Amino acid sequence: MNYLLTLIGVLLISNPGVTPNWKAVGKLKxxxxxxxxxxxxxIGGETLDRDYTDYQSYKTYLGPLGAKRIRLQGGWAKCEKVKGQYDFAWLDAVIPDAASRGVAPWVELSYGNPIYEGGGEAKLMGRIPTSAEGLTAWDNWVRAMVTRYKGQVPEWEIWNEPDGNPLNTGKELGVFYIRTARLVKSIQPDARLIALGMASVTKLDWLRDFFEVLKQENALDLVDILTYHGYSPNPDDSYPKIEEMRKLVWSYNSKIVFMQGENGAPSTPSAQTIGALRQYDWSELTQAKWDLRRxxxxxxxxxxxxxxxxxxxxxxxGDHMVGVNTKGLLQTNPDKTIKRPKLAYQAAQHVFALFDENIETLQQVRPTVNQETVNAFAYRHKxxxxxxxxxxxxxxxxxDEYTPKPTTLTVDGQFKQPVFVDLISGTMYEIPKTNWSKKGNTVTFTELPVPDYPVLVADRSAL
Incomplete structure (x- = not known):
């Protein structure tokens, strides 16, 4: 179905976001x-390895979304259904196409392959390969993958949520990771290596065991990026544990980059979804809000x-669960083709379009607000x-229903023509002169209607 036609389904929904009684002066592009x-x-492009989604159906939405990278799963068991014979046709139809749309693939090396005894499991929360035959076959597949795609895939993630299986220990994963990482580097020396897609942000002992193995083997430099998941009903509640994880990881190697490797919210009531956060009722609106906050x-x-x-x-x-996980930005039909974009797709477009390489985070600038429960982060257009x-x-x-908090914001910065921006609808509102004042480089805004999802106060020139 044509992208523009399906987007109408979102645009026709009445504005679900905050609508201050101020003059609308435009829309985010x-x-x-x-x-x-x-x-x-x-953006996540997961589970193509098990045919749970259809890349050919969603690919036309990939470029207009605006994300610059896509996470894909390599699928050993899909590539090698007969011992020693590889079929890469399905990946050949995805990896170059994504890159042609301006979206760089980063590929996860996973899961196991049950055609080998001790070859691991080809599913979520699966066991890693453990037998001599299974590990040799794993090496052969990794070698074939990296050799084939080294010119198109700059980053490789090694496994997904290994800590979700109680049989996968941190020490065992350390040995398995080093084995795989060194093989990747021997073929693609400039590859960036991503570990580990941690399911939890609280299993610090497990993570410590992993890094101790790397330390003992002088292999700490084999981790460029640490990915973690850790779903939380309120995304803002997860950061104290994430900071504890960062502190632990940086005690081993302070150069490791942190990345949220997989997170999102469902868009349907509890009875209609599976996966993380399924115990709560969701809607397209609360999904969009949650995704923006994360x-x-x-x-x-x-x-x-x-x-x-x-x-x-x-x-x-045969997998970890059965049913439809409605965390997608695109709603699907029963045959996995795309029905239409959801509100979260539109919200993500606004964030991806705006927060590019031209916008820098100002960690040293601390906006102050008169509401204890309001988050505020400062940025500057370079x-x-x-x-x-x-x-x-x-x-x-x-x-779904929330009364915005009238908030006073004080911040140092350049605001010549300040606007208030709703990131779901993309609507920009002129902030009346009665609602802001300037003293030197410090600007104070009053009566800002702050909802339970991110909005912007910005100088219009930065947009």
Whole structure:
């Protein structure tokens, strides 16, 4: 179905966001990934290895979304159904196509392959390969993968959520990771290596065991990026544990980059979804709010983000769960084709288009607000100096109905023509002169209607 026609389904929904009684002066522009030089944003393209989503159906939405990277799963068991024979046709139809749309693939090396005894399991939370035959076959597949795609895939992630299986120990994963990482580097020396897709942000003992093995083997430099997941009903509640994890990892190697490797919210009531956060009722609106909070909560703390995920996922029997995981930005039909974009797709477009390489996070600038439950992060446009501040109420899980908090914001920055921006609808409102004042380089805004999802106060030149 044509992208523009299906987008009408979103645009016809009455504005679900905050609508201050101020003059609307425009809309945020969305941008195609090919028109964005660089950014830290990634979109999930997971489970193609098990045919739970259909890349050919969602690929036309990939460029207009604006994310610069896409996470893919390599699928050993899909590539090698007969021992020693590889079929890469399905990946050949995905990896170059994504790159042609301005979206760089980063590929996860996983899962196991049950055609080998001790070859591991080809499913979520699966066991890693353990037998001599299984590990040799794993090496052979990794070698074939990296050799084939080294010119198209700059980053390789090694396994996914290994800590979710109680049989996978941190020490065992350390040995398995080193084995795989050294093989990748022997073929593609400039590859960036990503570990580990941690399911939990609280299993610090498990992670410590992993890094102790790397330390003993003088292999700490084999981790460029540490990915973690850790779903939380209120995304803002997860950061204390994430900071503990960062502290532990940086005690081994301070150069390791942190990345949210997979996170998102469902868009349907509990009875209609599976996967993380399924115990709560969700809607397209609360999904969009949650996703915005995760993205900009990460961004304000210098954490890159992979938003989970582009398309609803249809899990089949034999995996960790069965049913439809509705965390996709695109709603699917029963045959996995795309029905239409959701509100979260539109919200993500606004973030991906705006927060590119031209916008820098100002960690040293601390906006102050008169509401204890309001988050605020400061940014600056590198070229013209225009300031931006993200704001949202963080006290609870996003709700379908929420009364915005009248908030006073004080921040140092450049605001010549300040506007208030709703990141779901993209609407920009002129902030009346009665609602802001300037003293030197410090600007104070009053009666800002802050909802339970991120909005912007920005100099219009920065947009």
């Amino acid at each position: 969305t941008r195609d990934a090919k028109d964005i030089k660089s950014s830290t944003w990634s 993205m900009l909560g990460d961004h304000g703390r210098g954490i890159a983000t992979n938003l989970f995920t582009i398309s609803d996922i249809h899990y089949a029997a 070229k013209n100096g225009g300031s931006l501040v993200t704001l949202w109420s963080k006290e609870a899980r996003p709700a």
